[in-house]
Amino acid sequence: MPVLQINHLTKRYGSLCALNDLDLTIEAGQVFGLLGPNGSGKTTLLAIILDVIHSNGGTFQWFDGKYGDNPRRHIGALLETPNFYPYLNADQNLNLIATIKQVKNPPLDELLELVQLKDRRRSAFRSYSLGMKQRLALAACLIGDPHVLILDEPTNGLDPEGMIEVRHIIQKIAAQGKTIILASHMLDEVEKICSHVAIIKKGKRLATGEVGSILNKQPTVELSCAESDTEKLRLLLENNLLVSQLNLKAGRFTLELREGHQPGELNQLAFENGILLQHLVSKPRSLEMEFLEITRS
Amino acid sequence: MNPFHLLHLEWKKFAPNGTFRILALFYVVFYILSTWLTFLIGQHSTFSFHGASINPAADLFTFPRLWELIAYIGSWLNLLVLGLMGVFLMTLELNNRTLRQNVISGLSRSEVFVGKISAVIAIAVVATCCYLLLGAVSGGLTSTSITLGTALPAPDGILRYFVQSTGYLLLGLLIGLFIRQTALATIVYVIFFFIEFIFSQIVYWTIWKSRAVFLLPAHVLSNLIHFPVPKMVNNLVGSQTMAGPTSDMGWIFATGYIVVFAGLIFWRLRKIDL
Numbered sequence: 001m002p003v004l005q006i007n008h009l010t011k012r013y014g015s016l017c018a019l020n021d022l023d024l025t026i027e028a029g030q031v032f033g034l035l036g037p038n039g040s041g042k043t044t045l046l047a048i049i050l051d052v053i054h055s056n057g058g059t060f061q062w063f064d065g066k067y068g069d070n071p072r073r074h075i076g077a078l079l080e081t082p083n084f085y086p087y088l089n090a091d092q093n094l095n096l097i098a099t100i101k102q103v104k105n106p107p108l109d110e111l112l113e114l115v116q117l118k119d120r121r122r123s124a125f126r127s128y129s130l131g132m133k134q135r136l137a138l139a140a141c142l143i144g145d146p147h148v149l150i151l152d153e154p155t156n157g158l159d160p161e162g163m164i165e166v167r168h169i170i171q172k173i174a175a176q177g178k179t180i181i182l183a184s185h186m187l188d189e190v191e192k193i194c195s196h197v198a199i200i201k202k203g204k205r206l207a208t209g210e211v212g213s214i215l216n217k218q219p220t221v222e223l224s225c226a227e228s229d230t231e232k233l234r235l236l237l238e239n240n241l242l243v244s245q246l247n248l249k250a251g252r253f254t255l256e257l258r259e260g261h262q263p264g265e266l267n268q269l270a271f272e273n274g275i276l277l278q279h280l281v282s283k284p285r286s287l288e289m290e291f292l293e294i295t296r297s
Numbered sequence: 298m299n300p301f302h303l304l305h306l307e308w309k310k311f312a313p314n315g316t317f318r319i320l321a322l323f324y325v326v327f328y329i330l331s332t333w334l335t336f337l338i339g340q341h342s343t344f345s346f347h348g349a350s351i352n353p354a355a356d357l358f359t360f361p362r363l364w365e366l367i368a369y370i371g372s373w374l375n376l377l378v379l380g381l382m383g384v385f386l387m388t389l390e391l392n393n394r395t396l397r398q399n400v401i402s403g404l405s406r407s408e409v410f411v412g413k414i415s416a417v418i419a420i421a422v423v424a425t426c427c428y429l430l431l432g433a434v435s436g437g438l439t440s441t442s443i444t445l446g447t448a449l450p451a452p453d454g455i456l457r458y459f460v461q462s463t464g465y466l467l468l469g470l471l472i473g474l475f476i477r478q479t480a481l482a483t484i485v486y487v488i489f490f491f492i493e494f495i496f497s498q499i500v501y502w503t504i505w506k507s508r509a510v511f512l513l514p515a516h517v518l519s520n521l522i523h524f525p526v527p528k529m530v531n532n533l534v535g536s537q538t539m540a541g542p543t544s545d546m547g548w549i550f551a552t553g554y555i556v557v558f559a560g561l562i563f564w565r566l567r568k569i570d571l
């Protein structure tokens with residue numbers, strides 16, 4: 001069952017088109033990464049599907065229409081920055097969310113334990129650090145045990161320690177089998193956590209699918225040889241059908257092989273031409289490399 | 298969610314807030330203080346007004362005229378404190394982006410509207426209770442002969458107080474929703490009354506010499522409750538020369554403005570990008 005079905009969603013701010021006829025389907029149980037450079041329309045998309053802003057065209061439907069026109073009580077969401085009443089403490093803010101979600105006796109102890117805020121539960125929200133605010137927002141997302149979690153740049157503005165803490169919490173939640181929609185430009189984060197991904201740029205969907213299917217199967221290869229052979233090797237690689245992209249930096253070549261070829265063939269080619277390779281490393285392509293290639297093309 | 302749940306939600310949001318508490322306290326304390334000072338200044342004096350001799354201690358500070366005086370004192374606090382409370386009820390949410398978070402968490406925009414209207418009605422009810430309580434206590438202390446007929450306020454007077462409170466609160470809420478910034482919205486709320494006064498005077502004296510000019514919202518709301526002395530003088534001298542503006546039209550227009558304010562708030566809440 002699709003948890004979220006988006007059809008031809010469009011949003012314009014004057015002449016700027018923030019979302020351009022966007023289609024997307026997210027199935028139950030997926031950990032779905034929404035990737036895109038800053039200003040690509042990720043937050044706009046999430047704000048529309050959470051009824052915070054209005055679209056100019058297109059439709060979206062949550063849970064196949066199962067919960068009518070207000071399904072948001074079954075969704076936990078952190079959109080951009082955490083927004084709470086600054087003069088209320090963690091308990092009071094979470095209780096408010098529980099009232100809105102119509103959850104009786106929310107497990108506040110458990111939630112505050114999970115986000116490590118139990119010691120500061122009586123402190124006013126305004127006294128929290130950014131990391132603590134972000135963690136409280138995560139706890140708020142989990143009230144009512146929602147079917148879907150939407151997390152928009154959950155590690156934004158955090159220090160490295162805070163990032164790791166938040167990432168661990170998300171991984172714990174993901175392990176429970178919940179559907180998660182994670183918008184981020186932290187590509188390694190998405191690669192580690194997500195099962196599916198969509199890449200958006202200027203409001204248009206450029207690619208979507210399983211993370212594995214998005215990643216190019218061809219690895220990136222690094223190689224080097226004796227300095228006296230570098231020019232000879234460059235000419236050999238440039239004029240060879242094995243290689244699709246070639247870069248030379250500080251005496252080290254970085255290249256991509258055409259489909260169907262293996263790194264070992266490079267070693268053989270060099271040897272047959274009297275060049276002895278000193279270094280040959282094959283690296284699987286990262287989501288970051290794929291993202292850059294898709295968004296630049 | 299039903300309106301009582303939504304009112305409870307508003308209570309949870311605002312009851313612990315410092316500014317809200319100060320405004321509420323200000324309303325109660327200044328209401329008592331202003332009434333006490335009026336009594337203190339007026340109790341040993343007599344004054345002449347349009348040829349009629351008035352003894353406040355006997356004529357104004359006792360039942361049933363006292364109800365009008367207490368309502369008049371309260372009407373200034375309604376204008377100043379309740380209006381600002383209305384502004385604050387909205388701008389606090391918009392500045393902290395908590396209205397946005399409420400919607401994300403599952404509140405529909407219609408529920409946001411019902412919640413705010415419930416809060417406005419509840420505050421207006423409490424304000425009206427303050428008026429009744431202060432009137433009853435003051436009258437009990439100052440009146441010598443108390444009968445049920447004189448000690449009870451006119452139902453129409455209670456309703457006027459409630460409608461005026463609701464009107465000012467809604468006007469504040471509306472201005473807060475459009476301006477969004479607390480300080481700016483407060484200034485706009487205060488300036489609104491001056492601008493309307495100046496505008497209506499200019500129109501009346503230069504373009505259109507009709508009382509219809511004074512049917513603008515601020516004038517209509519403030520005219521729901523009158524200073525009791527002119528009416529008292531009319532009774533004393535048996536003349537209608539000091540009569541205030543006709544009240545029935547004011548009623549209709551005040552109710553109409555309340556419906557318009559509420560409608561605009563609903564429309565804006567439905568359309569706004571949070």
